[in-house]
Amino acid sequence: MKLITEEISKVKFITEEKAGKKSLYIEGIFLQADIKNRNGRCYPMETLTREVSRYNENYIQKGRALGELGHPDGPTVNLDRVSHMITSLKENGNNFMGRAKILDTPMGKIASSLISEGVKLGVSSRGIGSLVERNGVRYVSDDFMLATAADIVADPSAPDAFVNGIMEGVEWIYDVSRNDWLIQNTRRKIDRLTETKQYEEKKLELFNEFLNSL
Numbered sequence: 001m002k003l004i005t006e007e008i009s010k011v012k013f014i015t016e017e018k019a020g021k022k023s024l025y026i027e028g029i030f031l032q033a034d035i036k037n038r039n040g041r042c043y044p045m046e047t048l049t050r051e052v053s054r055y056n057e058n059y060i061q062k063g064r065a066l067g068e069l070g071h072p073d074g075p076t077v078n079l080d081r082v083s084h085m086i087t088s089l090k091e092n093g094n095n096f097m098g099r100a101k102i103l104d105t106p107m108g109k110i111a112s113s114l115i116s117e118g119v120k121l122g123v124s125s126r127g128i129g130s131l132v133e134r135n136g137v138r139y140v141s142d143d144f145m146l147a148t149a150a151d152i153v154a155d156p157s158a159p160d161a162f163v164n165g166i167m168e169g170v171e172w173i174y175d176v177s178r179n180d181w182l183i184q185n186t187r188r189k190i191d192r193l194t195e196t197k198q199y200e201e202k203k204l205e206l207f208n209e210f211l212n213s214l
Helices: 045-060 106-116 159-164 184-191 199-213
Strands: 002-008 011-018 021-032 066-068 082-092 095-102 121-129 131-134 137-140 145-154 172-175 180-183
Touching: 002 021, 011 121, 021 082, 021 121, 021 145, 045 082, 045 145, 082 106, 082 145, 095 106, 095 145, 106 121
Parallel strands: 066 145
Antiparallel strands: 002 121, 011 021, 021 095, 066 082, 082 095, 121 145, 131 137, 172 180
16 A cells, blocks of 8 residues: 555644643644545545544544654654644545644644744645546545544645655555554565564564664
């Protein structure tokens, strides 16, 4: 499966005060269904509805729905780069409206500073899935899995070029035993060693190579 990212720049940054403490939030459209977006992709409503329901149950409701500042090059969330926590993701027509709180982390502080200085920022969803092309449109298949509903990204002058090149040529698979994603060719190398005495040692070596490449 491929890493799929979609950028949306029309989001609001809102400051709220509670008990004398100010908090910064992101609000807006995080995901859109049944339309061809500027990357030539279309997410079927049925696929997004199912995946957003899973994301809400497993991540948002458990306080685990995190996003990063900037574009990571893989499907996992890197805790040292977390800038915000997604607190809500709800269906509204063909859109899924999201809300996220900027956290008091190093990356969250950078995001807050950029916003306060007037830097134009957007959000980018990130997930894993396969694509099927029909009539010039690349449809996201029903194997799509949402990694995060929103990373915070800069809004470049050519956003299509910025988004399209993000690891689309790299295949990822989910390794249940590790509860993590692996690059497909790394897993193939590991699987070919199952009959050798060096299996455990070589598996660790290859996995470390993968981690160092991130």
